[in-house]
Amino acid sequence: MIRLARSRRVIIASAFLALIIFAVEHAEAQFNQRGFGRGFFNTRRATSQDFDGRFNFCRVAFDSDFRGDGANWSVDYPRADINLSIRLSELTKTTISKAQTGEPNHLLVRLTDPEMFSCPFIMMTEVGSASFNDEEAAQLRLYLEKGGFLWADDFWGSYAWDWWVSQLRKALPAEQYPIVDLTPDHPMFHALFEVQHTPQIPSIGYWAQTGGRTSERGEDSATVHTRAVLDRHGGVMVLMTHNTDFGDSFEREGDDPQYFYQMSVPGYAFGINALVYAMTH
16 A cells, blocks of 8 residues: 655645646646547457556446446546546556557456456446346456456446446355445545545536536435445455546546536545555555
């Protein structure tokens, strides 16, 4: 685990604030330079040649079931993947893999792809609609038992939670892998930044249309849950952020300055902590 002296944390936090100000001032130019709109999709799957020993953001492309609750795997893609990779490289000493274009080499994998086992972590969004078959469940379990890290994010309300757990249990049976709540005293909350609580981050559309509300499902999603499945050593191997949408805080960092300050700043603090934890435990 990375341990930083208090003075160094203060320096890093100050640098983080300066970066935030810079990002807000240059958000529009940055977005135009990257040329990614919300509807842009590059669905090329990862190959073994994509891995060069540097950091890759790996997103899981999964099948959705209409009986679930939510959209599909592509929500927030690819801007969230790109932006979080960039911020990780700016705020830590992590070296990220880059494509020939100079952009972060973010990757898509299926749970059955052997390339998944080269991923430092895997991200799944809108997991309230996810559907795993037996092969996918077996491969996910193997990846996690070999030291992999899954972050499941952006699913809201009790029905979406129950549906996701029903799919996760195909890979990680309850009797062997209980789900626990993570509290702010857990090391992940302090891996780099001091995070006092998990923020509730709505989509920018919901936030704007409701005058700044954060609970997308009203009372049914009023409380943010930070839950985990632990490995046999007590380390987190599945992180689940329920009733919040970190993906939008990454994807939409350049769309609205107020949203950036209120949602992206705490979103990045939590997200960077999660990645640092995943790569050091």
